Amino acid sequence: MTAGPGPDDAARLVTEAPKDTGYGRSPYERDRARVLHSAAFRRLAAKTQVHTAGTDDFLRTRLTHSLEVAQIAREMGARLGCDPDVVDTAGLAHDLGHPPFGHNGEDALDALAADCGGFEGNAQTLRVLTRLEAKVLAPDGGSAGLNLTRASLDAVAKYPWERRPGRRKFGVYADDRPVFAWLREGAPPGDRRCLEAQVMDWADDVAYSVHDVEDGIHGGYVTLRPLLVDADERRALCADVAAEYSGEAPEDLGEVLAELLADPVLAPLAAYDGSHRALAALKTTTSVLTGRFVSTVVAATQERHGPGPHRRYAADLVVPRRIRAQCALLKGIALRYVMRRPGIGPRYAQQREILADLVAALLDRAPDVLDPVFAPLWRAAPDDAARLRVVVDQVASLTDPAALAWHGRLVAGR
Structure with a gap:
C-alpha cells in the first residue's frame, strides 16, 4: 500500500500567491x-x-x-x-x-x-x-x-x-x-502519527542516545568501566531506564545491556583517552550504532509493509524490541552519568530559580520590558492566563545566555 502526497498535504493555512523565483522548488x-x-x-x-x-x-x-x-x-x-x-x-x-x-x-x-x-x-x-x-x-x-x-x-x-x-x-x-x-485534517481518528513524524521521532532518539553518550565520553563524564565490573551498577542503570525511557522490566533490560556491553563496537568507549586514535575510534562507534539503529528499522518496516514507497499514513515505522531497548539504555547512560552526575543539583536549582525570577519580573513589569513582538500580544490578551502565556512565550524564546542577561538586568540589577 502506498500513498503519495496530494494537494491537501501541500495546503497552507493562509493561502499565498504563487512565487516565481526561477528555482522551481516544491x-x-x-x-x-x-x-x-x-x-x-x-x-x-x-x-x-x-x-x-x-x-x-x-x-x-x-x-x-x-x-x-x-x-x-x-x-x-x-x-x-x-x-x-x-x-x-x-x-x-x-x-x-x-x-x-x-x-x-x-x-x-x-x-x-x-x-x-x-x-x-x-x-x-x-x-x-x-x-x-x-x-x-x-x-x-x-x-x-x-x-x-x-x-x-x-x-x-x-x-x-x-x-x-x-x-x-x-x-x-x-x-x-x-x-x-x-x-490533522485527513489523519485517521485517534492519536496515530504520520510515518514522517515517526521517522523524525526515531531519528531524534537515535541522535540523542548515540551522540549524547559520545559527548559524555569526550567530556569525561561517561565511562563504561563501572558497568563492566559492577552488577549493582548495571541493575541501577536498568532501573533508571525502566522508569524514564522504556516500558520493559529492569531484568529484561539487563539482558539487553549484557549483550550491548559485550558488543565489540563499544570497546573503544572503555579505553577512551582523548587521543586522535581514541577520537577516531569513538566516531566509528557512533557511526556503527547510528547505522545499525537506522538500517534495522528500515528493514523491519519494509518487511512488514513491503518495499514502498511509503508516506503519510500508508505505513507505521517498525522498531524491533531489542533495538528500541538498546537505544533506551544508551539514553539512560547519558541520564545517569551526565544529567544526574554528582554535584549537578545546585546548578539545576539555580537555573530553575532564574526562570522563576524572570517570569515574576516580566509579569510585574510587562508590557514595557517585553520584546516588541510580545508586547502587543500582552496588550491584546483577554485575561491573566493569556498574559501568563505571553510571558512564558517570551521566556521560552530566550537562549541560555539571554536568560542570564535578562535576569541580570531585570532581577539581579534592581
Whole structure:
C-alpha cells in the first residue's frame, strides 16, 4: 500500500500567491528553507542540549542536534519513500520550542505555567511554527508563523494530542486547537502519527542516545568501566531506564545491556583517552550504532509493509524490541552519568530559580520590558492566563545566555 502526497498535504493555512523565483522548488523545499532561515532556528545555537551551551567547544547544542536529527531522518525517510524534504523539515523544526536550560528549563516552565495550561517543548514548537515566528500574516493581521504545509506540520507533531492525565508529553495547548485541527485534517481518528513524524521521532532518539553518550565520553563524564565490573551498577542503570525511557522490566533490560556491553563496537568507549586514535575510534562507534539503529528499522518496516514507497499514513515505522531497548539504555547512560552526575543539583536549582525570577519580573513589569513582538500580544490578551502565556512565550524564546542577561538586568540589577 502506498500513498503519495496530494494537494491537501501541500495546503497552507493562509493561502499565498504563487512565487516565481526561477528555482522551481516544491512546497516542501520551501518549508525546509523557512525553518532553516528562521530566527527560532538560529537561537538553537545557544540553547542547551544536555551539557550547558557554550561550556565546551566539542559538545552539542540544540542546533547541532537538530541538524543531526534532520540528516538521519532525511536518509531514513528517503529509503522508505517519504518526501525527503518533509522529514528533513520535521528534524530541523522539532526542537524549536525548547526553552533555555534544556529539559530542566522545560520542567521549570511547566510548573510556572500551571495557570495557563503548562509548558511542553513540543507544544511550544507548534506555537512557534504557527504563530510566534515572523513570516506570513493572516487575513486578520495576526501572525500565521512560518505558514508551513499541512504535511510538514503533521510531520513535526510527535505527540498529536492535548495534555492528558498520566502523560507527560503533549503536542498542543488549548488555545492552539484551531490550527492543530487544521493540520490533522485527513489523519485517521485517534492519536496515530504520520510515518514522517515517526521517522523524525526515531531519528531524534537515535541522535540523542548515540551522540549524547559520545559527548559524555569526550567530556569525561561517561565511562563504561563501572558497568563492566559492577552488577549493582548495571541493575541501577536498568532501573533508571525502566522508569524514564522504556516500558520493559529492569531484568529484561539487563539482558539487553549484557549483550550491548559485550558488543565489540563499544570497546573503544572503555579505553577512551582523548587521543586522535581514541577520537577516531569513538566516531566509528557512533557511526556503527547510528547505522545499525537506522538500517534495522528500515528493514523491519519494509518487511512488514513491503518495499514502498511509503508516506503519510500508508505505513507505521517498525522498531524491533531489542533495538528500541538498546537505544533506551544508551539514553539512560547519558541520564545517569551526565544529567544526574554528582554535584549537578545546585546548578539545576539555580537555573530553575532564574526562570522563576524572570517570569515574576516580566509579569510585574510587562508590557514595557517585553520584546516588541510580545508586547502587543500582552496588550491584546483577554485575561491573566493569556498574559501568563505571553510571558512564558517570551521566556521560552530566550537562549541560555539571554536568560542570564535578562535576569541580570531585570532581577539581579534592581
